[in-house]
Amino acid sequence: MNIDISDSLRHFFWGYSEARRLPLYRALVEELVNIHQQTALVGNDDKLNALKHQLKGICRYLSLALDEQINMMATLGQLHCLADNIHGQVAAIEDEL
Amino acid sequence: MNILIVDDQKFIREAIKADLVETSVEHDLQMFEAEDANQGIETIVATEGNIDLLILDLKMNNSDGMEVINFLSVHACYSDIPLAVISSSDQRTLELVSSIVSSLKLNLVGVFEKPINVGFILAQATRLQNQYGNEIDVNESVNTSDYDINKLLEDEQVLLCFQPQINMKSKRIIGFEVLARMYDENGYIYPDTFLPLIDKAGLNVEFSMMIIAKAFKFWENETGVTNYRLSINVTAEDLICDSLIDYIISYKKAHTHINLILELTESQKVINQACVLNSIARLIINDIGISLDDFGKSYSTYERLDTIPFNEIKIDRSFVCDIDTNKQHLLIVESTIALAKKMSVSVVAEGIETESVLNILDELGCDIGQGYLYSPPIEGRYLKAWVNRYVHKDTAINEH
Numbered sequence: 001m002n003i004d005i006s007d008s009l010r011h012f013f014w015g016y017s018e019a020r021r022l023p024l025y026r027a028l029v030e031e032l033v034n035i036h037q038q039t040a041l042v043g044n045d046d047k048l049n050a051l052k053h054q055l056k057g058i059c060r061y062l063s064l065a066l067d068e069q070i071n072m073m074a075t076l077g078q079l080h081c082l083a084d085n086i087h088g089q090v091a092a093i094e095d096e097l
Numbered sequence: 098m099n100i101l102i103v104d105d106q107k108f109i110r111e112a113i114k115a116d117l118v119e120t121s122v123e124h125d126l127q128m129f130e131a132e133d134a135n136q137g138i139e140t141i142v143a144t145e146g147n148i149d150l151l152i153l154d155l156k157m158n159n160s161d162g163m164e165v166i167n168f169l170s171v172h173a174c175y176s177d178i179p180l181a182v183i184s185s186s187d188q189r190t191l192e193l194v195s196s197i198v199s200s201l202k203l204n205l206v207g208v209f210e211k212p213i214n215v216g217f218i219l220a221q222a223t224r225l226q227n228q229y230g231n232e233i234d235v236n237e238s239v240n241t242s243d244y245d246i247n248k249l250l251e252d253e254q255v256l257l258c259f260q261p262q263i264n265m266k267s268k269r270i271i272g273f274e275v276l277a278r279m280y281d282e283n284g285y286i287y288p289d290t291f292l293p294l295i296d297k298a299g300l301n302v303e304f305s306m307m308i309i310a311k312a313f314k315f316w317e318n319e320t321g322v323t324n325y326r327l328s329i330n331v332t333a334e335d336l337i338c339d340s341l342i343d344y345i346i347s348y349k350k351a352h353t354h355i356n357l358i359l360e361l362t363e364s365q366k367v368i369n370q371a372c373v374l375n376s377i378a379r380l381i382i383n384d385i386g387i388s389l390d391d392f393g394k395s396y397s398t399y400e401r402l403d404t405i406p407f408n409e410i411k412i413d414r415s416f417v418c419d420i421d422t423n424k425q426h427l428l429i430v431e432s433t434i435a436l437a438k439k440m441s442v443s444v445v446a447e448g449i450e451t452e453s454v455l456n457i458l459d460e461l462g463c464d465i466g467q468g469y470l471y472s473p474p475i476e477g478r479y480l481k482a483w484v485n486r487y488v489h490k491d492t493a494i495n496e497h
Contacts, residue, residue: 016115016119017119020115020118020119023111023115024108024111024112024115027107027108027110027111028108028111030107030108031106031107031108050158053156053185054105054106054158056185057106057109057185057211058106058108058109060185060210060211060212061108061109061112061211061212063212067185
């Protein structure tokens with residue numbers, strides 16, 4: 001799933017004062033890295049729902065309407081791809097913050 | 098203001114904190130964080146419950162928000178902490194949780210979908226705290242068992258307050274509901290405290306008799322308010338007492354100009370007793386109106402509609418006060434008003450505390466409103482002055 005979320009990301013971060021952006025950015029990256037790692041682990045299938053819930057929470061805060069797509073994901077692999085995609089685009093805007 | 102955020106996701110805690118800082122006008126914000134239920138409970142205990150708003154995630158890794166909710170509900174000293182439950186769960190789950198939490202008698206600000214609107218939650222929490230502050234008993238340090246209810250009744254340590262009921266269309270005063278307060282040397286004692294003691298002492302009917310007698314005496318002597326309707330609460334148990342019914346009827350016969358309405362509460366079991374129905378029939382025959390109080394609160398509410406030829410339905414405040422945020426309550430209130438219209442009886446909505454609730458009720462066609470937005474209960478000695486101010490459009494609500 002390739003989605004362009006860069007506008008939503010900018011909109012989210014620019015809604016906060018400069019001093020707040022970096023702590024928010026770091027916390028977001030930390031969470032995405034964690035989800036990314038967890039979804040890559042073999043035998044972690046029992047955590048699928050919990051990880052989906054976490055990613056859903058993040059997406060909602062970033063105003064990404066991905067609830068339905070995440071609900072429909074049946075494997076850690078699918079979730080891993082989405083987390084990877086989001087993480088890549090978040091990393092790409094670091095210099096702008 | 099102390100705010101505790103319990104959420105397992107650091108990013109969401111950071112976002113809420115950022116929103117709080119940017120939204121709140123209060124500079125003295127102290128924020129505590131917890132990443133699971135246990136940490137949350139530890140923080141509540143460590144701060145001795147000195148939390149002005151608890152923002153609690155429902156579904157967390159290794160724990161869930163219900164653990165904190167259950168902790169609050171079994172520890173009375175923490176149950177008044179304003180609680181906002183937040184979640185990414187679906188709407189139906191949120192509604193279920195809302196209904197569970199509401200039944201636990203916690204100080205619930207609401208159940209909210211993520212991302213939350215921090216400004217709205219802060220406003221609601223502040224509103225709740227003000228409301229709670231208004232309701233705090235002056236005698237809160239006194240244990241209920243410390244009161245000698247027999248002595249207070251013997252000495253008639255009772256004073257009457259009157260809460261206005263307003264015609265929602267014309268904005269004119271319809272009447273007043275009589276609300277009793279007891280007092281001792283420490284100040285007011287509120288019904289939540291004294292009614293259970295009266296019940297335990299088996300003095301319910303004696304108490305009702307005293308209130309009714311005092312209310313009648315006040316009403317007939319208070320020029321300027323006598324033209325308004327006088328609503329008095331009675332329980333079904335009161336209606337078993339023939340002498341009380343005789344007294345009310347004889348008073349009404351002697352003061353035909355007084356528009357008297359009895360607000361009836363209590364169980365269907367008692368109401369169905371033949372003697373109670375007989376009393377209700379006698380009251381109605383003698384032009385004393387019957388209002389079904391706390392409508393919707395009891396499971397047998399609809400049976401009551403079938404049994405009693407009442408004049409009015411009074412929707413319980415627990416359904417009214419949050420119809421601007423609670424969809425279920427809005428549906429209940431809307432249906433009740435529609436039902437009343439079909440039955441050609443008037444509807445009173447009690448518990449109106451905000452303009453937003455008032456506007457919704459107005460749109461739904463509610464007839465009569467009652468609540469803090471109009472006025473808190475007014476002590477008898479100040480009633481005439483309040484009426485004068487209202488009539489002369491000095492109150493803010495009258496300009497609405």
